[in-house]
Every structure is written in C-alpha cells, then in structure tokens.
Amino acid sequence: MATLSNKDIANAIYGFLKDKNGSRDAFREVVKFLQKKRLLGRSKAILESLRRVVNEEEGELEAEVQSVRSLPDKNKKEISEFLKRKYGAKQLILKESLDAGLLGGFRIEVKDEVIDLTSRNKLRKLQAHLTKSA
Amino acid sequence: MSTNHIVENLKREIENFTAEIKVEKVGKVLEVFDGIAKVSGLSDVKSSEMVTFPKGETGVALNLDEDTVGVIILGDFSKIREGDEVKATGRILEIPVSDKILGRVIDAIGAPVDGKGPISAKGGSASGGKASLDYYPIEKVAPGVITRLSVSQPVITGIKVIDSIIPIGRGQRELIIGDRQTGKTAIVVDTILNQKGQDMICVYVSIGQKDSKLRKIEARLEEGGAMDYTVIVSAGASEAAPLAYIAPYTGVSIAEYFMDQGKDVLIIYDDLSKHAVAYREISLLLRRPPGREAYPGDVFYLHSRLLERACRRNKEYGGGSITALPIIETQAGDITAYIPTNVISITDGQIFLETDLFYKGIRPAVNVGSSVSRVGSSAQIKAMKKVAGTLKLDLAQFRELEAFAQFGSDLDDATKRQLERGKRAVEVLKQVQYAPVSIEHQVVVLYALTKGFMDDIAIDKIKEFEQGLMEYSQRHAKVFYKQIKELKMWDDKGEEELKKVIADFKASFK
Secondary structure (H helix, E strand, O other): OOOOOHHHHHHHHHHHHHHOOOOHHHHHHHHHHHHHOOOHHHHHHHHHHHHHHHHHHOOEEEEEEEEOOOOOHHHHHHHHHHHHHHHOOOEEEEEEEEOHHHOOOEEEEEOOEEEEOOHHHHHHHHHHHHHHOO | OOHHHHHHHHHHHHHHOOOOOOEEEEEEEEEEEOOEEEEEEOOOOOOOEEEEOOOOOEEEEEEEOOOEEEEEEEOOHHHOOOOOEEEEEEEEOEEEEOHHHOOOEEEOOOOEOOOOOOOOOOOOOOOOOOOOOEEEEOOOOOOOOOOEOOOOOEEOOOOHHHHHHOOEEOOOEOEEEEOOOOOHHHHHHHHHHHOOOOOEEEEEEEEOOOHHHHHHHHHHHHHOOHHHHEEEEEEOOOOOHHHHHHHHHHHHHHHHHHHOOOOEEEEEEEOHHHHHHHHHHHHHHOOOOEOHHHOEOOHHHHHHHHHOOOOEEOHHHOOOEEEEEEEEEOOOOOOOOHHHHHHHHHOOEEEEEOHHHHHOOOOOOEOOOOOEEOOHHHHOOHHHHHHHOOHHHHHHHHHHHHHHHOOOOOOOHHHHHHHHHHHHHHHHHOOOOOOOOOHHHHHHHHHHHHOOOOOOOOHHHHHHHHHHHHHHHHHHOHHHHHHHHHHOOOOHHHHHHHHHHHHHHHHHHO
C-alpha cells in the first residue's frame, strides 16, 4: 500500500469535519483515527497541511510584508488589495515584520513566491550585473 | 585604462542597469548534509532544474516530494545554512562551452581549474571578449534513429591488439574493463595520444580519480602535444559526490558541442564504477530505496542515457560522431557484478584486461577471448581486416593448445607449428606504453606474422625483428605504404614488393 501523504490526510480530515460541522466528537474521532493508523507522529505536519487546506478552501491567503520601518496603513491597504486581486483570495491575513538589513523598500512573501522590492535586492542585482560583464 | 575611464565605464553600466521586478519562486533550506539540501517551497521546480543559494552556490533539484525538494549541491555546501533562501532559475543545469575550451582542465560545472584564467567565448579574446559563451544543457535526449548512421570509420588507437582484433569505430561505445592496475587508463591515454592529426577531438572525464594521477595524465598529454585537441573534465576524489555524478554528463555535453560542428569526438569516462558509487551515495542520502548492491533502481538508466548519447550522425543532420570509451574497474576480476554487467550490456563490446596476463608480461593485458567489438569490424580498413582476419581464432586455438601441451611433449607437427605461431602472435601484440604504432606499420607486421615470415625467428628476437622490419619496410616498401594510406588496401604489386622487402630484411637480420 502506498503511504498516505499528509496532504491527502488533511483533505480527508477537512472533508470529514465539514460534514460534521466541526463538532467536538468529530475532532475526537479524527484523533482516534490518527492514533489507530499510527499517524500521531506526523500530526504536526498534518496540522500544517490542514491549515493550508483550510486556507485554500475558505479563500484565505497569508502574506508577509517585510520592511525596514512599519509601512503606513495606506500602503498596507494597497498591498492587500493587490494581493487579493492577484491570488483571487477572499480574505487576506497580512503579517508584518521589520528587518533593518533590507536597507529600504519592502518585500512580500506569499506561499513560496516572493516579490522583492528592497534596496538590498537591487544592490545585489547590480553587483551581479557588474561582476558578470567583467 | 585610466582610473577616470574605469569610473566612466562604471557610471555608464550603472545608469544602464535596470533591475527587473518579478515574482520569484523561493524555498527555504530545511536541512543540509553531505552535499544534499532539503528545501521547502519551490512548488514549480522541475526535475534537474538549477537552483541558487544566497552565497552563489548552484544546486540541482533531484527529488521532488510533496512539500520538499531534495537538492544536490554543486560546490561547497559548508557555506549553506538552515533557513537560507533558495531560488529556482527555471533552467535545466547547463555548462558554458566554447572552442577555446580545448587544452583546458575544467571542473564538473565547466569552470576552469587549471589556473590559466577564464575560458573566453568563441572568437573572443581572454580579456573582455565580446562574444558570449554558448550554454549546453547537461541532460539531453540522445539523437533519434533517423539522425543516425551506422559505424563505418575507424578510430585508430595505435594499439596493435585493439586495432587488429577488437577494432573500434567512430560512434561506437567500447567498454574497457579490468581490475585495478591492469592498464585501463594507459590504453585510453595511448589512444588520445594517437589521435594527433586524425581529426579527432578528445574529452577525458576523470571521475573520482586522485588529483596526482590526473596531473600525471595531463602532463603526459601536454608532452605528447595532445592537449591541443583535448579537454579534461575533472571531478576528483576530494570533491563531493554530486560533482562526480554530473561530470560525465558535462563531458558528453562538451562532446556534443563539437559534434554539432560536424566534428568527430572521442570521450573517455574514467571510470563509471566510481560514477555509480557517487550516484549511490546521492540516492541513499536522498532516501531513495536501495536495490542490488545498494545501488538505486535507476542505476542502469544512469549509464544507458549517458552512453546512448554516443552516436554517429548522418550528413543531413550535420555529421560528426561521439565515440565513447567508458572504463569500469572490477573487483578481483568479477565481471558479473551489478555495474559491470549493466555497462557490458549497454556498450557495443568490451576490452577485457586481466591481472594474470599483466604479470605474465603481456601488456596491454588484453584477454582476447573475452574481448569483443560488436560493430567495430565494419569500421576496420580492408587491409587490416585481411591480415587480422584469422588472428583472433588463431590466438584462441593457441590458448587451448597451450593448456594441452603442458601435459605431453609428443605433439604432431601441425600442432607444434600452431603453438609456435601463437607464441609469436602474443609477442607481436605486446606493446609498451606511449608507443602507438601507425596503421600501416601494424599491417606490415601482422602480414609478416600471419604469412609465416616470423616462424623461424626466435621468440626473444621478435620485438627486435618487428622494430627493424617497421623501419626497413617504411623506407623500402614505398608502394605498399602508399596503397595502405590512400586506398586502405594493397594490390598484387604492393604485396609482391612487401614480400620482397620482408625477405630482404630477414636475410639481413640473421
């Protein structure tokens, strides 16, 4: 038997919980099932997958914005609107983090995609450009 | 160039520079160990796609799992840290190629390692050449049936026993197999040396060899003037397994670059046993299931897809050929181990070297009985075919009789004759290292042998006779030599001349 992937299990759990309207008993059954199938060791990864499945199904999108200083609300709103449009998400959870090493500008991380508009990135690209042609 | 000028140039470069804004696919390093990195993210990465690490190292995505990607790191993996950002490039691993690569020693990713500076592009000069380098992907599907031509032109190795009994044709794949210290590398080095003036480009791929050995080979090739048409791809014993794994593919990509120009290329993989071991290491680290001898299931495909890229293309598709000489090192003569049987079945024949023969003084220590060339005979020149036609059979019969002769001393004349002839044949086929013999000389010597001219020469005088005969006949049998060179065959006139010359020489020899 092929091993079940975390994603498959997460999908099944999501479907099951949805059918049962997320009742407490349903959760208990899920845990029982995981224990019976000896999958509790993988519960952390399964939970991570489940979170992604839920996000996807509910149209939620997590994004992280990194900048040197906290961005003004206006900019954040613009970014949110842009990302919602780009990824077709209903809801956007925008996390913010500060990093002085970026030098300037900001970068957005969504899933495994990055839009890097920082000065650090620009400088790196310039360096690569100048050293390549030599 | 003055300082001002440099500053001006820099200014201009910076002004013209525009950073492109794009969405990049990135991943994060989860763990790094032994040249392997597990990376999360990179959802769109392709198999064999190049990825880059922050410090500039390159990696290749090999294992595409559900949430993670197994990446082999080409280069120094000690600089890579957990949490580092990994970027996908969207390109399959490729190496820079150029005509200027000839005479250079490069590593598995195409960077020069011989300290002679960067490799410039075709037509460009070493300092700031304008032309850009061509890039060739290291993995490519082998040429199809329609584009191919059967083997019909010889690769002259200059080694008598090979050119006469186990001939190699252009586009052929001939395995050289034997234990350690049986002269496998010696054969290929001799072959490279003999390609001078034969319109052949050589690529020597060294996999897991000692750097000292490689240096010695390079020095020998340099001395023999062979580096002018040779490229050495080196993935030494001290380098990580991923580099040893890709080195042969790098080599064959360089060979393809030259073949695409319609040239004939000879590529040597020294050796594929170490290549398989490197791949086994990578596979086990990537947690792929082990099979026989702990090699992964696709180890056959590893070598078959590599050797299938050796071919001879027909005129419509640009001509050119890649002849491959893979080397396999056996353990205690065991050719039934996994990798040797695999590669034997892939190649078009094998040259089998034996320790026993080597220590008996028969060098090159080729076991004529176990060695074959499945397609080479159609590439042999007519004259050679004629003189060598019965040689293999004679030698096989000699081996059998030799075993018998040990039991009794009363042998009939025919058997005795055959034994004596066989001993002389063995003697003639011995050859010292770095002394390739031209095809014309080979034909003359083998003619003298098979026509019985050497039967009454003492065994210990055979070498001397052979040497003398080659020099003498080159001076006196001009018609014969000319015919072999131009027509690849002699006629009655040439044969008469040669017979007379051999007789004359024999008279003076005694």
